[in-house]
Amino acid sequence: MRGAAEHLPFRESSFNTAYLIVTICFVEDPFQTLRESFRVLRGGGRLITCVVPLDSEWGSFYEERKRRGESLFYRNATFYTRxxxxxxxxxxxxxxxxxxxxxxxxxxxxxxxxxxxxxxxxSFVCYELSKSSGD
Structure with missing residues (x-):
């Protein structure tokens, strides 16, 4: 099955849990990715997302390496503050x-x-989030 994080190939309310681990910094549209995660979760479902925040020591370190062209892995990353x-x-x-x-x-x-x-x-933060049952 092929898809993109911004346009998931799943029906609405398909999953109890979704994971975005070191993903948000690499997608083209992080907000749309989160909306899609919300869409495919059932009411009361959970999203686990883990990030390296820009306003952390490691986030600043990776951003500087990216800026200097020293990191192939993070060259296309966009870091966000907490x-x-x-x-x-x-x-x-x-x-x-x-x-x-x-x-x-x-x-x-x-x-x-x-x-x-x-x-x-x-510098590596994981959030547990909920989709309320009424959504």
Whole structure:
């Protein structure tokens, strides 16, 4: 099955859960992608989306590498601040239930395994969102 995030090839209210993991920064129209996710979720359904926010240490690091042409992976990425992302999510009809994050150390540090922590303080943030039953 072929499709695009902005025009999903599924019927309305098809899924209980949808995931957008490191996706929002790569799609052509992130708001339309979120609206499509909303459309294909059943009432009470959940969207899990994880991002590297622009206003995080790693987001700034990747944006600078992109600007200097050092990152092939992120050259087509558009990073969003936590505020911009939450505004898009809410405008698309979602309610933020909770957030958890990792990467609470700077890019210059040696990587290490860390447990996710409630909140948005880290540089890789996952949001659990709901589509209300009445939608």
């Amino acid at each position: 505020k911009q992302l939450k505004e898009m999510l809410e405008k698309a009809g979602f309610k933020v239930l909770r957030a958890a994050s990792v990467l609470r150390y700077p890019p210059s540090s040696k990587p290490f395994l860390e447990a996710p922590k409630e909140g948005e303080e880290g």
